[in-house]
Amino acid sequence: MSSSRASTxxxxxxxxxxxxxxxxxxxxxxxYGSFVREIIKDYEExxxxxxxxxxxxxxxxxxxxxxxxxxxxxxxxxxFEESAEIISRVAFKMFLGIRATVSNWNSEYNSCSIVxxxxxxxxxxxxxxxYTHSLLYSNxxxxxxxxxxxxxxxxxxxxxxxxxxxxxDTNEIKxxxxxxxxxxxxxxxxx
Amino acid sequence: MTVxxxxxxxxxxxxxxxxxxxxxxxxxxxxxxxxxxxxVLFALKNFCKKLSPQQPGGQLKNYSTDVYSLHYFESATGLxxxxxxxxxxxxxxxVLRDIYLNVYVDTVTRNPLYxxxxxxxxxxxxxxxxxxxxxxxxxxxxxxxxxxx
Numbered sequence: 001m002s003s004s005r006a007s008t009x010x011x012x013x014x015x016x017x018x019x020x021x022x023x024x025x026x027x028x029x030x031x032y033g034s035f036v037r038e039i040i041k042d043y044e045e046x047x048x049x050x051x052x053x054x055x056x057x058x059x060x061x062x063x064x065x066x067x068x069x070x071x072x073x074x075x076x077x078x079x080f081e082e083s084a085e086i087i088s089r090v091a092f093k094m095f096l097g098i099r100a101t102v103s104n105w106n107s108e109y110n111s112c113s114i115v116x117x118x119x120x121x122x123x124x125x126x127x128x129x130x131y132t133h134s135l136l137y138s139n140x141x142x143x144x145x146x147x148x149x150x151x152x153x154x155x156x157x158x159x160x161x162x163x164x165x166x167x168x169d170t171n172e173i174k175x176x177x178x179x180x181x182x183x184x185x186x187x188x189x190x191x
Numbered sequence: 192m193t194v195x196x197x198x199x200x201x202x203x204x205x206x207x208x209x210x211x212x213x214x215x216x217x218x219x220x221x222x223x224x225x226x227x228x229x230x231v232l233f234a235l236k237n238f239c240k241k242l243s244p245q246q247p248g249g250q251l252k253n254y255s256t257d258v259y260s261l262h263y264f265e266s267a268t269g270l271x272x273x274x275x276x277x278x279x280x281x282x283x284x285x286v287l288r289d290i291y292l293n294v295y296v297d298t299v300t301r302n303p304l305y306x307x308x309x310x311x312x313x314x315x316x317x318x319x320x321x322x323x324x325x326x327x328x329x330x331x332x333x334x335x336x337x338x339x340x
Contacts, residue, residue: 066300070292186204
């Protein structure tokens with residue numbers, strides 16, 4: 001990935017971030033926190049909670065993509081590599097106000113990691129011992145990425161592999177490219 | 192110069208919105224007309240991509256006959272915005288892009304009660320769409336024609 005393109009996207013992310021309306025980070029952190037607490041009350045099993053958070057993220061992602069395309073002015077991406085870079089440099093900056101980077105590309109270039117050090121969602125959070133290794137607190141982000149990419153015909157699998165709330169040094173989401181959906185003829189019954 | 196009608200399709204071919212301001216020819220069946228329009232555009236888009244001299248096929252913007260022009264804009268998410276106008280309006284695909292960015296995203300995408308795939312009922316969307324179209328320079332003739340006839 002050329003560094004000039006990377007810096008263009010960084011600038012795009014910064015520009016989109018400065019144009020956006022801001023909300024209080026505390027409000028987001030506390031709202032999300034009470035959200036997760038309610039879901040834990042409803043579902044109890046950490047695996048179920050993780051799945052639910054991902055599903056919620058998916059529903060956000062399918063709408064967020066339109067907002068993202070509108071605010072950033074980005075058109076179609078030419079490759080999965082480009083999509084991953086844009087997600088981390090532009091989208092993370094625009095919506096979360098943090099700079100993320102892409103690393104750990106595998107040899108076929110269909111799997112990578114998005115790494116970020118600050119997580120505004122987990123600002124005041126400490127996980128109790130029974131959840132530290134099972135609850136993926138910010139799993140909503142994985143759902144958002146999956147939902148947003150699905151709307152532009154890219155199917156991926158997203159998973160948290162490192163989480164600062166678990167004691168890791170950084171946060172890392174692994175994205176695995178599964179397939180690119182082709183344009184399908186919607187109905188061919190009457191026509 | 193006039194604007195005849197507006198269509199909005201999603202990727203699956205559902206017509207999310209249809210508005211007309213002046214459609215001289217009577218349509219017998221709205222659903223059939225919408226399906227036809229979607230089908231034509233789908234085929235035309237593929238055709239344009241195949242004939243394109245460059246690798247990323249490029250975007251269909253508009254086509255014209257001697258009687259009308261059809262302007263087209265497709266978002267990366269597969270939303271298709273279509274405007275039917277008379278000749279002489281110039282290329283309005285940029286206007287459709289503005290409608291997507293400023294009207295659709297603000298009133299439909301952010302509306303939690305809107306179910307993707309269903310037709311748009313939001314009055315806010317419809318009124319903003321109306322005012323955007325009516326503000327176009329090429330729309331004025333509609334009003335003049337109505338008052339003189």
